[in-house]
Amino acid sequence: MATQNPSIPLTLAPPTELKDADEDELATDEKRELRAHTQEMLIIPHADEDGYCTGTYDIHRPAKDPYTVNPRELDESPSVMMCGDMQYRRPSGGCKHIRRIQTMVEQDLLPDEDEDATEYLENLVDTYERLVEERDELTDQQARLRRQIRLKLEERSCSTTGTARLRLRKEHPERRPNSRRVRPGPSGGWKPVGTPRPERYCL
Template sequence: MESATLDGSDESEEIDMDALDSDERRAVRARRESMVVVPQTDADGECIGMYDVHSQSGKRYTVILDHERGCDCPDTEYNHAENCKHRRRVAMTITETDCPAPGQKIGEYGDTLEEVRQQLEREREDLLGKIESLNAMMDGFED
């Protein structure tokens, strides 16, 4: 399975965001921003129609597909967006990956999430190493 859909890394085409209306901008951000979609499941591993969306800002939002205000993000709350970028990303992830739709078992998508978790852990370790190196360099500048 391709993980590019999970992290939204496709930025091959330049788009003038200022020329787009708010709905079009949401669609572009849903595709391009780094987000991880985690379906909530029952005890049997069946998706209950709720998804946690971990955004590149570090925040987590909950998307409920069959609810009128289907996301708890500020865009939905304050702008009354019917299809915020998080809700759009859930729909894309369901249609483009093996992410389960409501009523389906999590199946192989659990393995995909584990791969994402491992990649994020490697990135975290790399960043911690860089921070340690930077701190060591900064120690030399103290009086």
């Protein structure tokens, strides 16, 4: 019977021979094996009414449609696996999804067919809660970054406005703070316009 971890792993350590490999330089089957270990996948076994694994699994990946597959049925009916790799290439060792299931079963991380899946399914709740916490943390970080960016933009805007006002004061010393608005008069000077605006520099 599989001994489950408190939290279901979403990735596995790569095989020793592929640990430091450059994926671009690997052969097709080696890439398939590496991705079977390192890509995020959440495997959910189907269980009967007594809690025993039926040998069928749901495979979930981020932003991808889930697959439902029974590895033992692939030889008889390969169409049960909708993965393009299995439908069009049918690699002898299976696609990355099948290899992930087989590796997790071998490492006692996933219940095999006819094994008790109760503990694994209970641990899925811990994994779900962990993922929700990570999502909430990322959402909070995003909100904080947005606030910081908005404040920086506001500070920059205020700084630019203040610099422009100082430049106008130097270019037109006849304008004074707390005075009435002015405009060029007929004699070339400046004359007040409108009502005073206290505590503001009048442009």
